[in-house]
Amino acid sequence: MGKTLSEKILSEKSGTDARAGDIVIAQVNLAFVQDTTGPLTIRQFKEVKHGRLADPQRTAVFLDHAIPSPNRQLSNDHQFLRQFAEETGCLIFEGGSGICHQLVAEMFANSWDIIVGADSHTVTAGGLGAFATGMGSSDIAVVFALGKTWFRVPESFKISINGRFKKWVGAKDLILHLIGVLGADGATYKALEFDGETVSNMTIPERLTVANMAVEAGAKVGIFPGDAITRKYLAAQGRGDKYRKLRPDADAEYERAMIIDASELEPMVAMPHTVDNVTTVSMVADTKIDQVFIGTCTNGRLEDLAIAAAILKNKKRHPSVRLIVAPASQQVLIQAMRIGYIQVLVAAGAVILPPGCAACLGVHQGVLGDGEACLSTANRNFKGRMGNPEASIYLVSPATAAASALTGEITDPRQVT
Amino acid sequence: MMADKILKGKAFKFGDNISTDHIIAGKYASLRSNLPELAKHVMEDADANFVKKVKSGDFIVAGKNFGLGSSREHAALVIKMAGVSAILAESVARIFFRNAINQGLPVLICDTSKIKAGDKLQINLTKGVVTDKTSGAELTFGKIPEVMLDILNEGGLIPYIDKHGSFEI
Numbered sequence: 001m002g003k004t005l006s007e008k009i010l011s012e013k014s015g016t017d018a019r020a021g022d023i024v025i026a027q028v029n030l031a032f033v034q035d036t037t038g039p040l041t042i043r044q045f046k047e048v049k050h051g052r053l054a055d056p057q058r059t060a061v062f063l064d065h066a067i068p069s070p071n072r073q074l075s076n077d078h079q080f081l082r083q084f085a086e087e088t089g090c091l092i093f094e095g096g097s098g099i100c101h102q103l104v105a106e107m108f109a110n111s112w113d114i115i116v117g118a119d120s121h122t123v124t125a126g127g128l129g130a131f132a133t134g135m136g137s138s139d140i141a142v143v144f145a146l147g148k149t150w151f152r153v154p155e156s157f158k159i160s161i162n163g164r165f166k167k168w169v170g171a172k173d174l175i176l177h178l179i180g181v182l183g184a185d186g187a188t189y190k191a192l193e194f195d196g197e198t199v200s201n202m203t204i205p206e207r208l209t210v211a212n213m214a215v216e217a218g219a220k221v222g223i224f225p226g227d228a229i230t231r232k233y234l235a236a237q238g239r240g241d242k243y244r245k246l247r248p249d250a251d252a253e254y255e256r257a258m259i260i261d262a263s264e265l266e267p268m269v270a271m272p273h274t275v276d277n278v279t280t281v282s283m284v285a286d287t288k289i290d291q292v293f294i295g296t297c298t299n300g301r302l303e304d305l306a307i308a309a310a311i312l313k314n315k316k317r318h319p320s321v322r323l324i325v326a327p328a329s330q331q332v333l334i335q336a337m338r339i340g341y342i343q344v345l346v347a348a349g350a351v352i353l354p355p356g357c358a359a360c361l362g363v364h365q366g367v368l369g370d371g372e373a374c375l376s377t378a379n380r381n382f383k384g385r386m387g388n389p390e391a392s393i394y395l396v397s398p399a400t401a402a403a404s405a406l407t408g409e410i411t412d413p414r415q416v417t
Numbered sequence: 418m419m420a421d422k423i424l425k426g427k428a429f430k431f432g433d434n435i436s437t438d439h440i441i442a443g444k445y446a447s448l449r450s451n452l453p454e455l456a457k458h459v460m461e462d463a464d465a466n467f468v469k470k471v472k473s474g475d476f477i478v479a480g481k482n483f484g485l486g487s488s489r490e491h492a493a494l495v496i497k498m499a500g501v502s503a504i505l506a507e508s509v510a511r512i513f514f515r516n517a518i519n520q521g522l523p524v525l526i527c528d529t530s531k532i533k534a535g536d537k538l539q540i541n542l543t544k545g546v547v548t549d550k551t552s553g554a555e556l557t558f559g560k561i562p563e564v565m566l567d568i569l570n571e572g573g574l575i576p577y578i579d580k581h582g583s584f585e586i
Binding site: 023024025036037039040044047048049065066070071073074076077080117118119120122134135136137138139141142145146148149150152184185188189215218220274361362363367380382383384385387388389 | 443462481487493515573584
């Protein structure tokens with residue numbers, strides 16, 4: 001019997017014949033923390049007997065969730081993290097470098113890697129064919145010390161995607177649709193493995209968007225094959241030599257198989273307050289909104305800003321809507337400035353925030369007021385997520401977000417272009 | 418022979434999809450290095466008075482997909498700090514499940530629809546049985562994977578690694 005992508009990677013990294021349901025101990029290529037999970041991880045790491053990093057070059061600290069620091073307590077946490085990096089020689093990425101998941105994609109993740117991070121959206125690196133998953137602080141502390149951890153080999157769902165997206169419909173609409181079908185716990189403990197003709201034409205940024213939200217259906221990983229598109233991306237990021245083809249075996253066993261026709265998809269929206277509360281944009285068109293947020297590890301990449309700039313070019317945001325844009329990394333920001341997207345967005349009335357998580361988690365830079373509605377390109381709309389349980393969050397694609405910024409209401413991008 | 422491990426307390430009932438933001442909101446990120454202060458906000462966006470009402474030994478009894486969302490282990494940690502001795506749920510999100518066990522906090526999967534808010538529960542961890550002393554109902558809970566049981570029995574992952582040096586599977 002053949003193997004799924006997850007079984008292949010976990011077999012190689014554990015040195016066993018790993019099959020769904022097995023418990024294996026596997027070597028980890030990269031373990032990381034960010035500034036809101038890092039301090040607890042490091043305190044726990046220091047409790048582990050003989051606590052020394054297994055490999056400082058495979059250990060990373062990202063300052064991205066609350067940068068520049070909004071208050072003294074978080075500034076002290078940042079100090080603590082910088083001090084840890086100095087003491088141990090691990091990698092550290094200062095505030096403004098970008099969101100951890102974007103930097104992992106730009107600099108580290110390869111097909112066949114195992115990547116673990118103290119952040120649930122670590123699954124993002126699955127877009128590059130890595131077995132990547134989020135864990136808590138204790139688990140990451142132990143990986144810091146041992147360079148390995150235990151995994152239950154997940155059963156896989158094969159998600160085959162065929163057909164061409166309609167104009168202004170894309171990866172975000174696809175993954176929102178899938179989460180709506182699966183439900184917020186529909187893939188708990190499972191691997192979502194993507195394949196099909198649409199996938200073989202999807203860019204890496206699109207794959208990262210899809211993989212990023214696998215966890216919103218409960219999945220352990222959302223994983224793509226490593227193919228010619230992966231190789232091209234890695235080469236452009238200066239590590240073409242790291243490319244290794246990754247394909248599932250033709251006779252691999254899947255717990256469930258689903259087929260999605262991309263050509264039938266419409267612009268989608270996840271309504272408050274759960275990510276699986278999904279409907280089409282046209283069903284809720286005209287819902288009034290107060291803030292539009294374009295950015296995050298889901299949709300803060302160059303291609304996302306390109307879409308927003310195309311829709312907002314020579315236009316102005318609606319006067320009743322605040323428009324906030326946060327590029328996912330310094331590289332994205334520099335490229336977006338060079339091409340001129342940032343100039344277009346600023347002229348349209350956008351506030352540009354530094355590369356980082358920004359308004360996504362409710363600590364600063366766009367906290368919502370009572371009764372307000374925010375249209376966000378992020379991945380989570382839980383009650384209270386953006387700092388106020390009395391506010392509502394709608395999750396959409398960058399195209400829908402930009403179109404809605406023009407009208408002040410939830411708007412199908414095809415209505416304004 | 419070791420005596421059965423018994424937990425006793427009152428049920429605090431919650432619905433489906435209680436997220437890590439309900440348990441401890443992201444806006445309190447600045448309190449994460451001050452755990453006693455952070456713990457004052459546990460479950461705040463699901464039940465604002467939870468922290469005043471809960472007593473040492475009590476249980477969180479929830480529906481489907483408890484703990485979905487963030488990887489913040491603080492969520493499991495503040496529940497434990499509030500005195501909760503176990504979580505009962507119909508299902509639990511993956512990262513939260515590992516985090517709770519890593520903090521030495523049992524998570525028991527059972528049909529929680531039969532338990533009402535305020536019911537007095539007795540849980541036999543060794544035998545895998547929940548007895549609802551108020552209604553008289555008896556429920557069995559699913560087996561925890563062996564590796565997690567070993568970690569739980571050592572009081573959490575850090576004590577487990579301290580004792581064994583590595584994973585023993």
